[in-house]
Amino acid sequence: KQEVTQIPAALSVPEGENLVLNCSFTDSAIYNLQWFRQDPGKGLTSLLLIQSSQREQTSGRLNASLDKSSGRSTLYIAASQPGDSATYLCAARRGTGKLIFGQGTTLQVKP
Amino acid sequence: DTEVTQTPKHLVMGMTNKKSLKCEQHMGHRAMYWYKQKAKKPPELMFVYSYEKLSINESVPSRFSPECPNSSLLNLHLHALQPEDSALYLCASSQGGRGRTGQGFIQYFGAGTRLSVL
Numbered sequence: 001k002q003e004v005t006q007i008p009a010a011l012s013v014p015e016g017e018n019l020v021l022n023c024s025f026t027d028s029a030i031y032n033l034q035w036f037r038q039d040p041g042k043g044l045t046s047l048l049l050i051q052s053s054q055r056e057q058t059s060g061r062l063n064a065s066l067d068k069s070s071g072r073s074t075l076y077i078a079a080s081q082p083g084d085s086a087t088y089l090c091a092a093r094r095g096t097g098k099l100i101f102g103q104g105t106t107l108q109v110k111p
Numbered sequence: 112d113t114e115v116t117q118t119p120k121h122l123v124m125g126m127t128n129k130k131s132l133k134c135e136q137h138m139g140h141r142a143m144y145w146y147k148q149k150a151k152k153p154p155e156l157m158f159v160y161s162y163e164k165l166s167i168n169e170s171v172p173s174r175f176s177p178e179c180p181n182s183s184l185l186n187l188h189l190h191a192l193q194p195e196d197s198a199l200y201l202c203a204s205s206q207g208g209r210g211r212t213g214q215g216f217i218q219y220f221g222a223g224t225r226l227s228v229l
Contacts, residue, residue: 044203
């Protein structure tokens with residue numbers, strides 16, 4: 001059974017810092033891994049999707065990496081801004097199409 | 112346009128009421144999803160529709176009844192709900208289909224319906 005874990009559960013940093021969010025999964029037989037952002041009381045916004053054959057994906061200040069052999073993915077946020085404050089969720093996709101979500105990391109970036 | 116629209120935004124209902132949640136997308140996506148999210152928890156998959164056919168039902172109680180009338184619309188009919196069913200209900204869509212490429216797996220979410228059952 002696939003389990004997805006995110007560490008830390010919460011993170012508070014000053015504006016301008018570079019930071020790394022971690023996601024680990026127990027079953028390396030994944031189709032892809034997706035990172036989402038969720039603002040309080042809102043839906044999810046897809047940030048990056050990494051296929052199982054890829055090592056990383058980049059979008060603006062965001063970079064996500066995937067290491068299937070170690071069961072890990074990281075989301076790197078460069079030069080953090082207060083607008084980056086949100087909950088970040090990673091989700092591993094199984095062959096059935098089902099997404100298995102981690103519990104999320106709640107990020108606060110202080111001005 | 113990557114918009115998934117959900118209505119209503121908020122819904123309060125009694126345990127004997129019948130109500131429906133609606134989800135709409137015009138991106139030509141052929142896979143649509145219902146998720147339930149409790150406070151401070153990740154979303155939990157409820158149903159998946161692929162080409163208007165139900166492909167996954169995650170053992171959801173029968174008081175939740177999904178319907179996909181056409182490729183753009185997904186409904187969730189609610190009847191005789193319990194207070195513990197109070198949650199944020201999220202709809203999502205993705206390209207679906209055998210011809211999809213890697214980025215075609217991306218799921219696009221609506222803003223959700225905040226449901227309170229009294």
